[in-house]
Structure formats: structure tokens, C-alpha cells
Amino acid sequence: MKSIYLKLFTLACILAQVLADECNQELKVNSQQDLDSIRQCRLFTGTITVDQTDASSLKFNGVETLDGSVILTGNNALTQLSFPQLVSVSNQIKLENNRALVSVDFPMLQSVRSFEIIVHPALQALSFPAELSHIDTFTVTDTTITRVDGLKAAQIRDFTVTNNIYLKSVTASNMTAINGMLMIADNSPGFSLDLSSVQSVRSIVFRTVGTLNLSQLSKINGDVALIANSFDEFALSKLQSIDGTLTISNNKRLSKLSFPELTRLGGTLSITDNPELNTIDAFAKLQEVIGTLDVTGDFAELRLPDLNDVRGGLNVQTSSNKFSCQDMEKLRNGVIKGNSYTCKAAVINPKSGISRGNGGGLGTSAASMTLIHPRWSDLFVVLGTVSALFILVF
Structure with a gap:
């Protein structure tokens, strides 16, 4: 009897080993x-x-x-x-x-x-x-x-939703933190994004987004790019700081922009080619821009009432004949630390001050790179270096 039990035990061990394998x-x-x-x-x-x-x-x-x-x-x-x-x-x-x-x-x-x-x-x-x-x-x-x-x-590192042509919306209202990249691009026209509980993000790219909710966002640890979106308004009412570059470009319907609590920008401020953005008064509390101030378009007003430190240069160009450079002139004395200064109104073709290879500058602007580059992953390489390069250039 003992030998039978021993054989059964041995067989069980063999079967267990086979199963484990x-x-x-x-x-x-x-x-x-x-x-x-x-x-x-x-x-x-x-x-x-x-x-x-x-x-x-x-x-x-x-x-x-x-x-x-x-x-x-x-x-x-x-x-x-x-x-x-x-x-x-x-x-x-x-x-x-x-x-x-x-x-x-x-x-x-x-x-x-x-x-x-x-x-x-x-x-x-x-x-x-x-x-x-x-x-x-x-x-x-x-x-x-x-x-x-x-x-x-509740938290995630990287959140990427791109090139899904029939996808009309994504809701992740439980999410409070995105510790890496938030990249939403080239989905269905009018794409809607609900991240209404997110409080912090490292870097953001939005392209061809129609509506979004980031009502609780207060901290961005890297770069932000808003490129070719279809929203009429963009507001981050609780955002206090951006550690990198802010690029707002080619948003054809954008008429209202609001960053009422933003005090510090750790890179360049680049606002270009937003034809319906006639008044730029989004930065009431902005005090410090570590990179360059680069604003071009068809705007009649640009208000930066609290700005007291720009580490790079300044380029402001508009096709509007209603714009006055008087307020920009006031920034030349102690606020603008870089050597480059341009302010022009009634310009037929306003040009970004981000160098396009004309002798020692950046090879391509952040905005144009975003629009033409086929690999979205490379966008952050561009945006992440803009601030440092502008300090060197200017």
C-alpha cells in the first residue's frame, strides 16, 4: 500500500513540475x-x-x-x-x-x-x-x-491618442496626474477631451482638438504646444507655472486665450498665426519668461502688464495698423535681457523671431516643426530645447 502512495505522490510531483514548466x-x-x-x-x-x-x-x-x-x-x-x-x-x-x-x-x-x-x-x-x-x-x-x-x-505617465480619424472623444475624468507626455493629435475633427480632474502634467501637445476640459490643471512641468486646433477659446484658469516653452500656433478659430494665474514661463512664449486672436490679454499676472517673447499675427493689442523679466529677446510683429509698440518699448529698459528686439505694426508678412537657419539661430521654429514633422515623438525634442537655445542665441 505504501508503495502505491509513493508512486501516486511521485506522479503528482511530476505533473506539478510539468504544469509549472x-x-x-x-x-x-x-x-x-x-x-x-x-x-x-x-x-x-x-x-x-x-x-x-x-x-x-x-x-x-x-x-x-x-x-x-x-x-x-x-x-x-x-x-x-x-x-x-x-x-x-x-x-x-x-x-x-x-x-x-x-x-x-x-x-x-x-x-x-x-x-x-x-x-x-x-x-x-x-x-x-x-x-x-x-x-x-x-x-x-x-x-x-x-x-x-x-x-x-488616477495617474499615468504617458497618454497618447493620435491619428484615429473616427474617434470623437476620450473621457478620463478620474485622472489627476499625467507624469509624462499628454499627446492628443489628428483624431476626428472636433475631437473632445475630458481631463477635468487633472492637476499636473509634464508636457502637452494638442493638435486638431475641438473641445477640452482641463479645469483643474495648475502645474505643467515641461512644454506646451497648441497647434492647428479648432476650438474658439482656450483657458487654463488655475495654471500657475509652465516650466518649459509655450507654443500657440495656427489655431484658425482661436479668438480668446486665457491664462489668468500664470506667473512664470520657463521657456519661450511663441504665439504665431492665430488669425482670429485680435486681442492678446491672456497673461495678466505673467512676470517671468526665461526664453524669448515671440508674438506674430494680426492682433491689435498685446497686454503684458506684470511682465518684468524676459531672459531672451523680443519679437512682436503684426499686420494690424491699430497696434502700437509703445508698451513693448517700455520693456527694453531692463526687462528684455537678450540682444534681439523687434517690434513692428502694419507688416504685410509678420515673421517669427525664431531663427530659421539665418546664421547661428535655430534651424526651424517650434511651431513650424510641429506642423510638418511626421513623428510626434520628435516634437518634444524640439520644444524641450527651445528655451535653452534661445538663451544662447540671444
């Missing part, structure tokens, strides 16, 4: 059968890779916690994807270039370090019914999704 591996998936081989693993440790398979439908049954990553790339036949029990992923979920994928299902997902969906021209929706509450990086780029539901994270 199956639940701890680098798994290369070619079919549903490969995924079914780990369906008994509530905890799976390793990376699951699905690359250039012929599978049309895949279901990740059984796995609740993934200590690792799941990466699906280049599966041209894949139309349906499901993770029915998956709750937590310690590293990455990455879906890239699965061009036939119509639906992806994450009914239980609550936590993942990095979530990326890139180049999915057939994908229609993205939803997290169990509420995605813990995430470090969120990226949705080049898809046809029409909505994103269930984002409930």
Missing part, C-alpha cells in the same frame, strides 16, 4: 492550440508572442495574471481577439499592425504597465468593462475606433 515559459503562438496548452495557468510567467500567424480568431482562456507581456504583430488574418479572464499584466500589452482585427475583448482587465494599440484600420471600439485603473503608458495610434470606454486610472 508550462506556466513559466516564452510562448510562441501559431494557433489556438498553442494558447489552449496554457489554459490551466491562472498565473503565467513569460512573454506570449503572436507574430504573423494565419489565425483568424484567438482566445486567451484561463490566464488571469500575466507576469510578463503579450505581443501580437502582423497577423493579417486575425479578426477576433479575446482575453476573457485576464485581470493583470505586469509589463506590456502590445497590438501592432493586425490589419483585419475588428474586435478585441478585455472584459476583466484592470491593470497593465504599458498598453499599446498601433495601426489597426479595422478596429471599431476599445472598452474596459472592469475599469482599467492601474496603467503607466497608454497609446492608441492609427486606428478606426470610434470610442474608448473604461479608463479609470
Whole structure:
């Protein structure tokens, strides 16, 4: 009898070891059968890779916690994807270039370090019914999704939503801090963004945004770029400081701008080519600009009543014949520290003072670089160096 028990115990140990090996591996998936081989693993440790398979439908049954990553790339036949029990992923979920994928299902997902969906021209929706509450990086780029539901994270590092031509809105009203990049660009015309609880952000890029809510934002630790948006008004009523450059360019409908509590700008102030912005009185309390003051357009008034320190130069040019340079002249005596000073009214073609390669300056302005550069990730390289370069130039 003892020998039978010993044999059973030995068999159990062998089975346990086999199970442990199956639940701890680098798994290369070619079919549903490969995924079914780990369906008994509530905890799976390793990376699951699905690359250039012929599978049309895949279901990740059984796995609740993934200590690792799941990466699906280049599966041209894949139309349906499901993770029915998956709750937590310690590293990455990455879906890239699965061009036939119509639906992806994450009914239980609550936590993942990095979530990326890139180049999915057939994908229609993205939803997290169990509420995605813990995430470090969120990226949705080049898809046809029409909505994103269930984002409930209080903090995040990078938040990127770009080139989703049918996506009309994103709401993340639980979010209070974005510790890295906030990049919203080239989604559906009139795109609406609700980040109404966010209090701090490192860097911001908004392009082709229609409406937004950042009513609680009080601190920006890096650069801000507002480029080619369709909103009529832009206001950050609680914002007190920006540690980097502020670029406001090519917003064709922008007629009202308001930063009533902003006192310090750690880089350059660049406001260019906003044709409906006739009066610039947004900076009632602004005292310090560490970079250059560069304002061009068709404005009749520019008011900076508290400004007492500009470390770089000044360039103010407008096509309006109603503008007077009298107030700008007052800044020459002790306020403008840089050697460059230009103030002109009734100019046919107002030009940015940011050098475009004419002997020792920047090769390209922050605004124009933003508009023409095909890689949004490079925008921050440009904006992040503008302030320091202007101090050197001027």
C-alpha cells in the first residue's frame, strides 16, 4: 500500500513540475492550440508572442495574471481577439499592425504597465468593462475606433491618442496626474477631451482638438504646444507655472486665450498665426519668461502688464495698423535681457523671431516643426530645447 502512495505522490510531483514548466515559459503562438496548452495557468510567467500567424480568431482562456507581456504583430488574418479572464499584466500589452482585427475583448482587465494599440484600420471600439485603473503608458495610434470606454486610472505617465480619424472623444475624468507626455493629435475633427480632474502634467501637445476640459490643471512641468486646433477659446484658469516653452500656433478659430494665474514661463512664449486672436490679454499676472517673447499675427493689442523679466529677446510683429509698440518699448529698459528686439505694426508678412537657419539661430521654429514633422515623438525634442537655445542665441 505504501508503495502505491509513493508512486501516486511521485506522479503528482511530476505533473506539478510539468504544469509549472508550462506556466513559466516564452510562448510562441501559431494557433489556438498553442494558447489552449496554457489554459490551466491562472498565473503565467513569460512573454506570449503572436507574430504573423494565419489565425483568424484567438482566445486567451484561463490566464488571469500575466507576469510578463503579450505581443501580437502582423497577423493579417486575425479578426477576433479575446482575453476573457485576464485581470493583470505586469509589463506590456502590445497590438501592432493586425490589419483585419475588428474586435478585441478585455472584459476583466484592470491593470497593465504599458498598453499599446498601433495601426489597426479595422478596429471599431476599445472598452474596459472592469475599469482599467492601474496603467503607466497608454497609446492608441492609427486606428478606426470610434470610442474608448473604461479608463479609470488616477495617474499615468504617458497618454497618447493620435491619428484615429473616427474617434470623437476620450473621457478620463478620474485622472489627476499625467507624469509624462499628454499627446492628443489628428483624431476626428472636433475631437473632445475630458481631463477635468487633472492637476499636473509634464508636457502637452494638442493638435486638431475641438473641445477640452482641463479645469483643474495648475502645474505643467515641461512644454506646451497648441497647434492647428479648432476650438474658439482656450483657458487654463488655475495654471500657475509652465516650466518649459509655450507654443500657440495656427489655431484658425482661436479668438480668446486665457491664462489668468500664470506667473512664470520657463521657456519661450511663441504665439504665431492665430488669425482670429485680435486681442492678446491672456497673461495678466505673467512676470517671468526665461526664453524669448515671440508674438506674430494680426492682433491689435498685446497686454503684458506684470511682465518684468524676459531672459531672451523680443519679437512682436503684426499686420494690424491699430497696434502700437509703445508698451513693448517700455520693456527694453531692463526687462528684455537678450540682444534681439523687434517690434513692428502694419507688416504685410509678420515673421517669427525664431531663427530659421539665418546664421547661428535655430534651424526651424517650434511651431513650424510641429506642423510638418511626421513623428510626434520628435516634437518634444524640439520644444524641450527651445528655451535653452534661445538663451544662447540671444
